[in-house]
Amino acid sequence: MTAQRQEMRSLLVLAAPLVVAQLAQMAMGVVGTMVAGQLGVRQLAAQGLGATAFSLVLIMAFGLMAGLDPHVARAVGAGEPQRAGRLFYQGLWTATLGALPLIALIVLSGRALRWMGQDPRLMADVEVYLAWSAIGILPAMWFAASRSFLSAIGQPAIVMRAALVANVLHVAVCLWLGLGGLGLPRLGMKGIAIASVVGRVLMVGLLWLGIRYARALGPFRSAFAWPEWPLLRTVLRSGLPLALQFGLEASGFALVTFWMGLISPETLAAHEVALNLAALAFQVPFALATAAAMRVGYAVGRRDTAGIGRAGWTALRVGVGYALLSGGLLMLLREPVARLYLPHADPRVLAVTCQFLAIAAAFQLADGAQAIGFGVLRGLDDTRVPVLFNLLGFSMLGLPLGYWQVFVRHRDAAWLWWGLSLALGVVAASLALRFAWLLRRQRRATAIRGRPVDNRTARP
Numbered sequence: 001m002t003a004q005r006q007e008m009r010s011l012l013v014l015a016a017p018l019v020v021a022q023l024a025q026m027a028m029g030v031v032g033t034m035v036a037g038q039l040g041v042r043q044l045a046a047q048g049l050g051a052t053a054f055s056l057v058l059i060m061a062f063g064l065m066a067g068l069d070p071h072v073a074r075a076v077g078a079g080e081p082q083r084a085g086r087l088f089y090q091g092l093w094t095a096t097l098g099a100l101p102l103i104a105l106i107v108l109s110g111r112a113l114r115w116m117g118q119d120p121r122l123m124a125d126v127e128v129y130l131a132w133s134a135i136g137i138l139p140a141m142w143f144a145a146s147r148s149f150l151s152a153i154g155q156p157a158i159v160m161r162a163a164l165v166a167n168v169l170h171v172a173v174c175l176w177l178g179l180g181g182l183g184l185p186r187l188g189m190k191g192i193a194i195a196s197v198v199g200r201v202l203m204v205g206l207l208w209l210g211i212r213y214a215r216a217l218g219p220f221r222s223a224f225a226w227p228e229w230p231l232l233r234t235v236l237r238s239g240l241p242l243a244l245q246f247g248l249e250a251s252g253f254a255l256v257t258f259w260m261g262l263i264s265p266e267t268l269a270a271h272e273v274a275l276n277l278a279a280l281a282f283q284v285p286f287a288l289a290t291a292a293a294m295r296v297g298y299a300v301g302r303r304d305t306a307g308i309g310r311a312g313w314t315a316l317r318v319g320v321g322y323a324l325l326s327g328g329l330l331m332l333l334r335e336p337v338a339r340l341y342l343p344h345a346d347p348r349v350l351a352v353t354c355q356f357l358a359i360a361a362a363f364q365l366a367d368g369a370q371a372i373g374f375g376v377l378r379g380l381d382d383t384r385v386p387v388l389f390n391l392l393g394f395s396m397l398g399l400p401l402g403y404w405q406v407f408v409r410h411r412d413a414a415w416l417w418w419g420l421s422l423a424l425g426v427v428a429a430s431l432a433l434r435f436a437w438l439l440r441r442q443r444r445a446t447a448i449r450g451r452p453v454d455n456r457t458a459r460p
Contacts, residue, residue: 077301
């Protein structure tokens with residue numbers, strides 16, 4: 001087997017359980033959206049606003065925890081299992097210390113939505129949803145730290161099993177609490193939010209059972225550790241730029257969602273369906289990005305410059321292939337999918353939903369490529385410069401284009417989606433060029449000094 005095929009096989013073996021775990025985790029949001037759709041278009045629009053505000057903070061939290069990825073992977077690549085175990089505890093402390101301000105941010109986001117002028121008819125449901133969903137931020141961050149640790153040490157199957165079991169239970173709880181039954185009245189948005197918290201607690205609890213009792217994890221277990229500031233600073237140094245990076249991208253999608261709410265509840269409902277499907281498709285490149293970060297990190301840990309390039313470019317090729325497939329399926333199935341989400345909607349809402357889904361299918365390529373590009377650079381611990389790419393793509397190009405076309409020139413709301421597509425394309429191209437530049441730098445350093453350089457000192 002050639003080195004290239006072996007790399008692809010290793011990437012897919014690591015990524016496959018993570019893909020299943022990501023899809024299972026994302027399915028919680030899909031179930032919540034579909035239950036809200038059964039309650040009505042107004043409730044679906046409210047759930048879309050609430051879930052978008054919550055997801056913006058949650059994605060920032062996941063970015064913070066992603067700072068653990070390159071360091072655990074490097075420890076594994078360098079043959080230092082005890083260091084990997086100590087880093088895991090520091091990841092849990094990072095989550096615990098970071099959760100409180102993030103919970104406050106979620107609760108306060110309801111006021112921000114009112115200030116933005118969102119429909120008052122939706123805001124009562126939105127604020128109930130946010131208040132209950134905020135409880136789930138800490139278990140979600142613990143889950144992210146545990147997922148990073150297990151993925152880096154080659155045990156992603158534990159993550160997959162935990163996510164699947166928790167997801168099945170979440171479906172039952174969400175239907176029961178959201179729609180009522182078995183002696184319980186319909187709780188609506190409150191029930192959907194409580195069910196999401198239950199699902200997150202179940203996921204992290206099952207992961208911790210796996211970490212505690214799986215035999216393969218013996219070499220990586222270490223005694224309980226209080227915060228070790230040198231290691232904690234290492235995680236934060238990588239995680240804080242990633243939190244900003246993830247947050248900038250998520251805020252672009254969130255801002256578009258809020259703008260859709262200013263157009264009409266029906267447009268917002270159609271947007272929520274399209275965004276939900278796009279996010280579901282995105283879970284595969286997101287998992288591939290985590291696997292790519294680990295594969296690149298392993299190569300860095302063993303000082304293998306050729307392995308860094310092989311891991312990065314292989315992951316990008318796999319991601320592009322998946323994006324073409326998922327985009328084609330989304331285009332073909334957009335009408336039946338729209339009817340599944342909105343069984344009682346009028347034809348105008350369904351037509352707008354199909355239009356948004358068609359554009360979402362078109363930007364799968366850029367979305368997948370930029371996700372994996374971020375993962376590859378994360379494996380190199382290159383987390384600061386990519387923030388600038390998000391600023392360029394979203395803040396300077398994509399979002400201004402969409403706003404100008406819709407709210408200044410009064411053109412179709414689909415232009416907000418085309419603005420997102422432009423932003424993602426610019427970010428994806430910038431990340432690929434950045435990786436190519438860093439890889440050339442690594443090769444020159446290896447040729448001159450016989451060892452790779454530390455990319456944290458790299459400058460464009």
